[in-house]
Amino acid sequence: ASPSSDADAISRFQEYLRIDTAQPAPDYAAAVAFLRDQAAAAGLEARTLELAAGKPLLLLRWPGRRPSLPSILLNSHTDVVPSEPHKWDHPPFSAALDEATGRIYARGSQDMKCVGMQYLEAIRRLRSAGFVPDRNIYITFVPDEEIGGHEGVEPFVLSKEFKELNVGLVLDEGLASPGEEYRVFYAERSPWWLTIKAKGAPGHGAKLYDGSAMENLMKTVEAIRRFRTSQFDLVKSGEKAEGDVVSVNFAYLKAGTPTPTLLISKKLWYTGFVMNLQPSEAEVGLDIRVPPSAHVEALERRLVEEWAPSSRNLTFEFKQKMSVLDNFGKPAITPADSTNPWWLLLEEAVKSAGGKLGKPEIFPASTDARYFRQIGLPAFGFSPMANTPILLHDHNEFLHKDEYLKGIGIYESIIKALATHKDGVKDDESRAEL
Ligand SMILES: CSCC[C@H](NC(C)=O)C(=O)O
Ligand SMILES: [Zn+2]
């Protein structure tokens, strides 16, 4: 790519970053209008699906020579998380390019507007070099990821429109890497969000008695803390990776109602609280992440018997519970070894573009890739950002312009490799007929 085309690519990236698609009120209409223009410039066919009102999903296609082959889906989400603009050095939707450092500051610069635009830039370059894919290449720009995907990819994978795409492999987001190697993810932990409620006898604040709601809940909190420490110790000692343990974190604690009151002292009125009542209910919210290798029954038993036993007047309720298995009862993981021809192609393509892949990992949080794996499709999480601090959802999220440009080259290589049919190679296990 020439310096002038690099400069144009950077400008287009900045333009996308400047569209405010922050939850909870993303400007999806502006994002889709911009992306439709970009798709037209890249010579791609475009359709907008509205699987939930006001949440457009943009589906682009680069038709292949042999459209009956399984296709490739390049996915990215258009929404971003909110920010606290006053805590940033540059406004989060300015996409300011710091000339001294080469960094582009914006919410979404890492998560994950970079990836969406890199797909399009790579396709532009491949097209202008005369490359024609064998397979259909689909590019999706989806809404709703940051709030769970329940009105984005979750209904999309169940739609007839998706079925018609005959997808063989999905690429979705990964994480930045502070080192030289790119990170790549073949699975993720499943989110379990739940509340535990304790009930107990209310009583006078001066009285010591057994079985109060607070005491009940604190026993649970202590048990959870012990378990949390045991898991965290495995990570600290290096025995296990972050994505291989069960994480448990307290999202909130709620109990009691301090009763506001007015006090008088030296003829002045003060507001204060009466705190001599022990509450009859107390509650904790938990964010648990369960790796595909976890013994789910044992964890559920721990919850029922140790953390929320009915014998101590405790109850629990799941707000979100994703299975660690796919719809066929197998762990929802994509083989990242020589048994999976897609993996071999990906690994080789990154290498031949001058990049290095780290050891494949389990994504510690959640991405839309889980919905594709759930229906049995192979999916890799990959965002080509090396030498970059992990700033997703953080203040001053940025991506260096050279890393962004390097990523376009990486995707050129990846798309070329994945789009090309290799005669005589077939792998029934992974459903990948190459
Ligand atoms: C359960 S849907 C929420 C998705 C969010 N994803 C990331 C990458 O932070 C998370 O893991 O909390
Ligand atoms: Zn993301």
Ligand SMILES: [Zn+2]
């Ligand atoms: Zn995110």
